[in-house]
Amino acid sequence: MLGEFLRNLRSNRVLLAATVGLAVFILIAIFAPLIAPHDPNVQNLRVTLDPPSHRFWLGTDEFGRDLASRLIFGARNSLIVGLSVTLLSGLIGTALGIVAGYLRGIADTVTMRAADVMMAFPDLVLALGLIAVLGSGLDSTIIALTVALTPIFVRMVRSRVITVRTEAYVAAAKLIGVRPPVIAARHIMPNVLGGIVVQGALTFAFAVLGEASLSFVGLGVPPPAASFGNIVAEGRDYMIQAPWISISGGVTIMLIVLCFLVLADGVRDAIDPYQRGH
Amino acid sequence: MSDEPLLKVENLHVHFATRRGLLASRRRMGQVKAVDGVSFEVASGEAFGIVGESGSGKSTIAASVMRLLRPTAGRILIDGLDITHLSEAALRPLRREVQMVFQDTKSSLNPYLTVEQIVREPLITYGLPSDRVRILEILARVGLGEAHIDRYSNQLSGGQRQRIGIARAIALSPRLIVADEPVSALDVSIQAQILNLLRSLRKELGLGFVLISHDISVVSYFCQRVGVMYLGRLVEQGPTASVMRQPSHPYTKALISAVPGRFGARAERRILLRGEAPDPISPPRGCAFHTRCPVKMGSICETFPPPYHRTAGGGWAACHLLSSQSQIAESQAGKVMI
Numbered sequence: 061m062l063g064e065f066l067r068n069l070r071s072n073r074v075l076l077a078a079t080v081g082l083a084v085f086i087l088i089a090i091f092a093p094l095i096a097p098h099d100p101n102v103q104n105l106r107v108t109l110d111p112p113s114h115r116f117w118l119g120t121d122e123f124g125r126d127l128a129s130r131l132i133f134g135a136r137n138s139l140i141v142g143l144s145v146t147l148l149s150g151l152i153g154t155a156l157g158i159v160a161g162y163l164r165g166i167a168d169t170v171t172m173r174a175a176d177v178m179m180a181f182p183d184l185v186l187a188l189g190l191i192a193v194l195g196s197g198l199d200s201t202i203i204a205l206t207v208a209l210t211p212i213f214v215r216m217v218r219s220r221v222i223t224v225r226t227e228a229y230v231a232a233a234k235l236i237g238v239r240p241p242v243i244a245a246r247h248i249m250p251n252v253l254g255g256i257v258v259q260g261a262l263t264f265a266f267a268v269l270g271e272a273s274l275s276f277v278g279l280g281v282p283p284p285a286a287s288f289g290n291i292v293a294e295g296r297d298y299m300i301q302a303p304w305i306s307i308s309g310g311v312t313i314m315l316i317v318l319c320f321l322v323l324a325d326g327v328r329d330a331i332d333p334y335q336r337g338h
Numbered sequence: 339m340s341d342e343p344l345l346k347v348e349n350l351h352v353h354f355a356t357r358r359g360l361l362a363s364r365r366r367m368g369q370v371k372a373v374d375g376v377s378f379e380v381a382s383g384e385a386f387g388i389v390g391e392s393g394s395g396k397s398t399i400a401a402s403v404m405r406l407l408r409p410t411a412g413r414i415l416i417d418g419l420d421i422t423h424l425s426e427a428a429l430r431p432l433r434r435e436v437q438m439v440f441q442d443t444k445s446s447l448n449p450y451l452t453v454e455q456i457v458r459e460p461l462i463t464y465g466l467p468s469d470r471v472r473i474l475e476i477l478a479r480v481g482l483g484e485a486h487i488d489r490y491s492n493q494l495s496g497g498q499r500q501r502i503g504i505a506r507a508i509a510l511s512p513r514l515i516v517a518d519e520p521v522s523a524l525d526v527s528i529q530a531q532i533l534n535l536l537r538s539l540r541k542e543l544g545l546g547f548v549l550i551s552h553d554i555s556v557v558s559y560f561c562q563r564v565g566v567m568y569l570g571r572l573v574e575q576g577p578t579a580s581v582m583r584q585p586s587h588p589y590t591k592a593l594i595s596a597v598p599g600r601f602g603a604r605a606e607r608r609i610l611l612r613g614e615a616p617d618p619i620s621p622p623r624g625c626a627f628h629t630r631c632p633v634k635m636g637s638i639c640e641t642f643p644p645p646y647h648r649t650a651g652g653g654w655a656a657c658h659l660l661s662s663q664s665q666i667a668e669s670q671a672g673k674v675m676i
Contacts, residue, residue, distance in 0.1 A: 236437075334492050
C-alpha cells in the first residue's frame with residue numbers, strides 16, 4: 061500500500077503538491093514559535109491595517125498585530141481541531157458502524173436511531189448548542205465538532221459493512237471455517253477502509269471549516285488566540301481598507317482543506333485494489 | 339455408516355417471513371416458502387443436479403446445505419450425521435468435508451488478497467502445510483500456475499477467477515462440493531472449460547456434487563441424477579438420461595423442449611409456457627404449476643397437491659396425470675399443506 065502510494069506520488073504532480081503542502085502546513089504548525097516573525101498577540105497601534113510589506117509579510121490587522129504570525133499560530137489551532145476531530149469521530153464512527161452493521165438487530169436499531177436524531181440537527185447548530193453548554197474553548201470546540209460529525213461517519217461505515225458482509229467472499233471464508241474475528245479483520249475491514257479514508261477527509265474538511273465558522277461567530281478559539289476563523293471575522297469589518305486580512309485567512313483555509321482532500325483521494329487510490337497496476 | 343449417502347436432504351422447508359412496518363411494530367405479513375418439502379440424496383462421487391427458473395428455491399437449498407441459513411423444518415445429513423441444528427463450532431470440522439463454488443466470480447474473491455493468499459486461507463485455517471509449492475500444486479489442479487499466483491482477483495478473467503474459486507474449494511480435499519450456478523456468469527466458451535474441469539476433478543478426486551443451474555443442458559451434461567424445481571418443490575427427480583429422454587412432469591417437458599440444439603431438434607414440439615412463475619408469497623392452491631400447465635386436467639389440479647409417482651426411468655414425479663398411469667409409490671403429499 062505504501063509502495064503503491066509512493067508510485068502514485070511520482071506520477072501524479074497534484075498529489076505530490078498536496079502532500080508537500082500539507083507537510084509544510086503541519087511543520088509550520090509544529091514549529092510556529094520558531095518560524096513566526098513576530099509575536100502573534102502583541103499589538104502595535106502605530107502600524108494598524110498596514111498592507112503587506114517587507115516587515116509584515118501579509119500586513120497587519122486592526123490592532124497592528126502581524127498577520128503572518130497570527131496565521132502561523134492559527135494553523136496550529138486549526139490543525140489541532142481538524143486532526144483531533146477526524147481521529148475521534150473516525151475511531152468512534154468506525155467502531156459503532158462496524159458493531160451496527162455486523163451485529164444488526166437491536167444494536168443496529170439503537171445506534172442508527174440515535175444517529176438519526178443527531179443528524180436531524182444541522183451540524184453547526186448542534187455544535188453551537190453543545191458549545192453553549194460546554195463553554196467556548198479549544199477542547200469544547202473539538203468535542204462539539206466530534207459529536208456533530210460522528211453520526212455521518214457511523215452511517216457510512218455501517219452501510220459499507222452491510223454491503224461487504226453480503227459479498228460471497230465473506231460467505232466463502234465462513235464456509236472454510238475461518239473464525240469471525242479473522243473474517244472481520246481480513247475480509248471486512250480492508251474493504252471498508254477506502255470509505256473510511258474518504259469520509260475521514262470530508263470530516264477533516266468540515267472540522268476545519270466548522271472551527272473557522274465557530275471562531276467567526278466568536279464561539280471557537282477564544283481571542284486573543286489566533287485562528288483562521290477569527291482572523292476572517294476580524295477582517296470582515298475592514299474588507300475595503302484592508303482586504304488582505306480576510307483574504308489571507310480564507311485562502312489559507314482553502315489551501316489546507318484542498319491539500320487534505322487531494323491527499324485523501326491519493327490514499328484511497330493507493331488502497332483501492334481495482335486501481336492496482338494502472 | 340458406509341451405506342449412508344454422502345448427503346441426504348429430508349423434507350427440507352425454508353420459509354422466510356415477510357414483514358411490513360417500522361421498528362417494533364413490524365408485523366409478519368405472511369411467509370415465502372422458498373423451499374417447501376424437498377428431499378434428495380447424493381451418493382459419494384455422484385453429481386446431483388438441481389434445475390429450475392429463478393426464484394424456484396435452488397440457491398436456498400444450497401445455502402441450507404452449507405448451513406449459511408437455518409432451515410425451518412426438515413433434516414440435512416452428511417454421512418448420516420444430522421447437521422441441521424449443529425452450532426457453528428460443531429460444524430467447523432465438517433466444513434472441511436463440504437465446500438462451495440459460487441456464481442459471482444468477482445464477489446467470491448476478496449479483492450485485497452492475492453491468489454496465493456486466497457488459496458492459502460483454508461489451509462492455514464486447519465493448520466495444514468501451506469507453502470508456495472503446495473499452493474502451486476492446488477493451482478495446477480485447476481489449470482493455473484506460477485503466472486497467476488501473485489495476482490489479485492481483478493487482474494484475472496472471469497474463467498480464471500472461477501478456477502481460483504474452485505481451487506479454494508478443493509484445497510481442503512472435501513468430499514462434497516455444492517456449486518451454485520458455477521458457470522452462468524461466464525462466457526459460453528468458458529462455460530465448457532469450467533464444466534470439464536469440474537468433471538475431471540469429480541473423477542480424479544471422487545467428489546460428490548450438488549450442481550445448481552437454471553440451464554438444463556448444463557445439468558444434463560454434468561450430473562448422473564437430476565431434480566427439477568418449481569416454486570420451492572421438486573416436481574421430478576431421476577437419472578439424468580431417463581429424465582432427459584422421457585420426462586414425466588409437464589414442467590420438465592417444457593424445460594427440455596426449450597433447450598436449443600440437441601434437444602431442440604424437436605423444435606416443432608416446443609412447449610411454450612405462458613406468463614411468469616407465480617408469486618411465492620401466495621402460491622397457487624393444489625399443484626403449484628397448474629396456472630401455467632399446458633395439460634391441466636381440471637379442478638383436481640387446482641385443489642389437491644399431486645402425490646409423488648414412480649416414473650418408468652427409475653425416478654419420480656409429482657403430477658396428477660400420472661395417477662392413472664401408475665400407483666402411488668411414495669406419498670409425502672399428506673405432509674404438504676393445501
